[in-house]
C-alpha cells in the first residue's frame with residue numbers, strides 16, 4: 445500500500461501502524477498493587493514512550509508492514525502472534541497531514557505476554573530505535589499518584605497516550621471514570637512538581 449492519495453487529491457499520505465499488546469488479569473502476579481493488566485509499550489530512541497510499529501514500505505499492506513515492524517522492533521514471532529484486520533482499532537490522519545496512522549490492539553495470555561516481553565531484547569532494533577520494553581503501571585498507590593497517574597506525566601510520541609487510554613477503556617481494563625481520575629491526579633502531580 446505505502447501511499448494513499450488524500451481526498452483533496454494532491455498529497456499522498458504514507459501509512460504507519462502501531463500496536464498495543466496486553467494481557468488482562470496482571471494482579472495474579474502482583475497482588476500487592478492490584479495490577480489491572482500487563483500492557484506493553486517501549487522507550488524509543490528519542491526518549492519518548494510509544495507503541496512498537498512504524499511506517500509501511502511501498503507496496504506493503506498495513507498488516508504486513510505492521511507485522512514486519514513488530515518483528516524488527518520487538519522480535520514478535522509473526523507465525524505465532526500475527527496482527528490481522530480483526531485487531532484494528534482506529535485510523536486517523538496526523539495533525540501535519542503527512543501520515544495515515546492505524547492502531548491495533550491484541551489481547552494475549554499473561555504467559556504469552558511475558559514471553560513476548562522477554563524476546564524484545566533479542567530484536568534487531570533493540571538498543572537502536574528501541575531502547576527497551578516498558579510495562580504500563582496499571583495500579584495506583586494510596587497517595588493516588590504513584591503508579592498510572594505519574595506514569596501519564598511522561599513524554600509520549602504522537603497520540604500514543606490517547607491510544608493507550610482509549611484501549612484501556614475499550615478493553616474494559618478501567619472505566620472511563622477511573623481513567624479520568626488518573627488524569628486529574630496526573631495534573632495535580634504536574635502542577636506541584638513540573639512547573
Ligand SMILES: O=c1[nH]cnc2c1ncn2[C@@H]1O[C@H](COP(=O)(O)OP(=O)(O)O)[C@@H](O)[C@H]1O
Nearest residue numbers: 460462494495496497498499601602603604607
Ligand atoms: O505509538 C505511537 N502512536 C502514535 N503515533 C506514533 C507512535 N509511535 C510513533 N508514532 C508516529 O508515527 C510516525 C512513524 O513512527 P515510527 O517512528 O515508529 O516509524 P519508523 O519506525 O518507521 O521510523 C512518527 O512520526 C511518530 O510521530
